[in-house]
Amino acid sequence: xxxxxxxxxxxxxxxxxxxxxxxxxxxxxxxxxxxxxxxxxxxxxxxxxxxxxxxxxxxxxxxxxxxxxxxxxxxxxxxxxxxxxxxxxxxxxxxxxxxxxxxxxxxxxxxxxxxxxxxxxxxxxxxxxxxxxxxxxxxxxxxxxxxxxxxxxxxxxxxxxxxxxxxxxxxxxxxxxxxxxxxxxxxxxxxxxxxxxxxxxxxxxxxxxxxxxxxxxxxxxxxxxxxxxxxxxxxxxxxxxxxxxxxxxxxxxxxxxxxxxxxxxxxxxxxxxxxxxxxxxxxxxxxxxxxxxxxxxxxxxxxxxxxxxxxxxxxxxxxxxxxxxxxxxxxxxxxxxxxxxxxxxxxxxxxxxxxxxxxxxxxxxxxxxxxxxxxxxxxxxxxxxxxxxxxxxxxxxxxxxxxxxxxxxxxxxxxxxxxxxxxxxxxxxxxxxxxxxxxxxxxxxxxxxxxxxxxxxxxxxxxxxxxxxxxxxxxxxxxxxxxxxxxxxxxxxxxxxxxxxxxxxxxxxxx
Numbered sequence: 001x002x003x004x005x006x007x008x009x010x011x012x013x014x015x016x017x018x019x020x021x022x023x024x025x026x027x028x029x030x031x032x033x034x035x036x037x038x039x040x041x042x043x044x045x046x047x048x049x050x051x052x053x054x055x056x057x058x059x060x061x062x063x064x065x066x067x068x069x070x071x072x073x074x075x076x077x078x079x080x081x082x083x084x085x086x087x088x089x090x091x092x093x094x095x096x097x098x099x100x101x102x103x104x105x106x107x108x109x110x111x112x113x114x115x116x117x118x119x120x121x122x123x124x125x126x127x128x129x130x131x132x133x134x135x136x137x138x139x140x141x142x143x144x145x146x147x148x149x150x151x152x153x154x155x156x157x158x159x160x161x162x163x164x165x166x167x168x169x170x171x172x173x174x175x176x177x178x179x180x181x182x183x184x185x186x187x188x189x190x191x192x193x194x195x196x197x198x199x200x201x202x203x204x205x206x207x208x209x210x211x212x213x214x215x216x217x218x219x220x221x222x223x224x225x226x227x228x229x230x231x232x233x234x235x236x237x238x239x240x241x242x243x244x245x246x247x248x249x250x251x252x253x254x255x256x257x258x259x260x261x262x263x264x265x266x267x268x269x270x271x272x273x274x275x276x277x278x279x280x281x282x283x284x285x286x287x288x289x290x291x292x293x294x295x296x297x298x299x300x301x302x303x304x305x306x307x308x309x310x311x312x313x314x315x316x317x318x319x320x321x322x323x324x325x326x327x328x329x330x331x332x333x334x335x336x337x338x339x340x341x342x343x344x345x346x347x348x349x350x351x352x353x354x355x356x357x358x359x360x361x362x363x364x365x366x367x368x369x370x371x372x373x374x375x376x377x378x379x380x381x382x383x384x385x386x387x388x389x390x391x392x393x394x395x396x397x398x399x400x401x402x403x404x405x406x407x408x409x410x411x412x413x414x415x416x417x418x419x420x421x422x423x424x425x426x427x428x429x430x431x432x433x434x435x436x437x438x439x440x441x442x443x444x445x446x447x448x449x450x451x452x453x454x455x456x457x458x459x460x461x462x463x464x465x466x467x468x469x470x471x472x473x474x475x476x477x478x479x480x481x482x483x484x485x486x487x488x489x490x491x492x493x494x495x496x497x498x499x500x501x502x503x504x505x506x507x508x509x510x511x
Contacts, residue, residue: 037294406433
């Protein structure tokens with residue numbers, strides 16, 4: 001059965017009609033990244049497609065194979081980004097009417113990009129899932145063909161042409177190909193081709209830690225639906241992978257790795273350094289995975305390819321990426337230091353840091369006994385932060401490493417100001433870190449869901465130019481209402497982490 005499936009996809013990929021709209025993108029060596037990690041890193045530049053993403057391959061291959069009758073009835077799709085533009089461009093080229101259902105939160109730049117290619121846009125729901133369900137209903141009603149973003153053999157075959165190009169373009173050995181995974185259409189197609197033609201090449205799936213549906217499914221041996229997904233790498237934020245894509249991934253994917261937001265941000269910077277091009281988070285995901293996997297396996301001298309699969313980056317998001325890239329590349333460490341409030345303490349602290357560059361320093365007088373300082377220090381590798389921590393403690397400075405503390409990175413560094421006298425009187429304060437959807441009414445939904453006898457004691461929000469905003473909330477909740485608080489958070493439905501015991505909160509914000 002596996003042999004029959006393999007031959008079927010080989011045939012589909014070899015005969016896929018993608019080059020009416022797609023180009024054969026270059027496979028470029030990343031010179032600086034290769035030198036830094038000691039491996040030959042090749043970037044498959046799908047960001048150079050006309051819609052800045054690989055998605056037009058699968059969309060066009062699906063639509064060009066429709067019957068004349070199907071084309072007359074048009075197509076419909078659900079997407080907030082790259083798939084929408086791929087379908088719109090394909091429909092324009094084929095003279096087919098297209099309707100794209102997009103969430104109401106979709107930025108105007110993406111809506112206009114779809115409309116500019118002649119497609120009709122229907123805004124519905126606050127998430128991709130809402131749009132997807134509405135698109136399926138509209139399709140059944142109108143007779144339009146639904147163009148699935150990943151779980152369709154023709155779509156998979158279209159994406160598989162990338163694997164065909166990689167094998168044709170690479171000169172000499174190829175050890176592994178790293179592929180970003182959301183619903184699985186890209187890796188299913190690429191793996192189905194490469195593993196049949198060059199089975200020695202490893203196929204490595206890469207996912208964000210907060211959107212790991214395929215990895216969890218492969219571990220469980222069945223499709224696992226996630227309750228929530230992170231939205232930084234929104235192009236791969238899929239709660240349930242495809243049925244067909246999962247089946248192919250089980251057959252052909254050799255291994256997988258998870259990476260965090262900082263690693264993805266660092267990878268965006270890596271690609272920019274080598275190419276002067278800016279990938280979107282999902283587009284740089286494979287590069288982040290390549291770096292992490294090579295380090296984990298202690299690979300040296302290997303030839304590794306990463307598919308740079310998209311560059312539809314919101315400009316506003318760049319400030320967040322730049323902020324987190326230094327930590328992701330282990331070029332900045334964050335510390336909380338407690339100093340005695342007496343003359344000479346600062347001098348001794350700075351002297352202990354030595355010649356290292358201080359990237360951030362936050363302090364405000366709190367009381368007559370001691371001071372809590374939030375400091376960022378430039379480093380060249382993670383081990384240097386550990387060494388500096390030991391050095392500071394060695395001269396009697398109480399110090400905590402906050403480099404991997406999400407609360408410190410997202411909120412505390414922007415809130416540091418010292419405790420006010422009244423802060424010491426905030427009783428029963430519990431602190432939670434939420435990801436709010438960037439849509440009208442989200443804050444009001446939060447406030448309306450709260451009990452009226454709970455007092456908000458802390459609120460910090462930053463817009464990161466993405467589909468979600470990171471929010472830190474402190475609330476005074478009576479101890480006998482813990483169950484009600486749990487129900488409130490569950491009913492709200494926003495991703496949430498309690499941070500009441502976080503050392504960054506206790507040092508800089510807590511009572």
